[in-house]
C-alpha cells in the first residue's frame with residue numbers, strides 16, 4: 344500500500360470479506376437464539392447483509408476497482424467468539440443475552456469500518472461511493488440500536 348486509495352481499497356476488501364463471512368455465520372446464530380424477536384432481528388439483518396454485499400459491489404464499481412475480499416482477522420475472531428459463547432451458555436436466557444452482546448460487537452466493528460471508509464471516499468472525491476457507504480453505515484447503526492433495545496427489554500424482564 345502506497346497511496347490513500349490503496350488503503351481505501353484494502354479496507355473495502357476487508358469489509359467485503361467480513362460481510363460475506365457474516366452471511367455464512369448469521370444463520371447459525373439465529374438458530375441458536377431463543378427469543379423470537381432476537382431470532383427475527385438476526386434473520387432480518389442477514390437479509391440486509393446480503394443487500395450490503397450488492398451495495399459494496401456498486402462501491403467497487405464506482406471507484407473503478409474489482410470486487411474482492413481480503414481476510415479480515417477481526418471478523419473471524421468476533422465470529423469465533425460468538426460461536427464460543429453459544430456453546431458455553433448453560434441457559435436459553437444467558438445464551439440470548441450473550442448473543443446480543445456478540446452481535447453488538449460485530450455492529451460496532453462495522454460502524455467503525457464504514458465510518459472510516461465513507462470519509463476516505465469523500466476525501467478521495469468518490470462521492471457516489473461516499474453515499475453508498477453512508478447508506479450501509481445507517482443500517483449498521485439501526486441494527487445496533489435494535490440490539491440495545493432488545494438487551495434493555497430482556498434485562499427488564501428479570
Ligand code: ZN
Pocket residue numbers: 353357413414415
Ligand atoms: Zn486487511
Ligand code: FE
Pocket residue numbers: 362392395453483
Ligand atoms: Fe453489515
Ligand code: FE
Pocket residue numbers: 357358414415416417418
Ligand atoms: Fe478487518
Ligand code: FE
Pocket residue numbers: 388449450453483486
Ligand atoms: Fe451489521
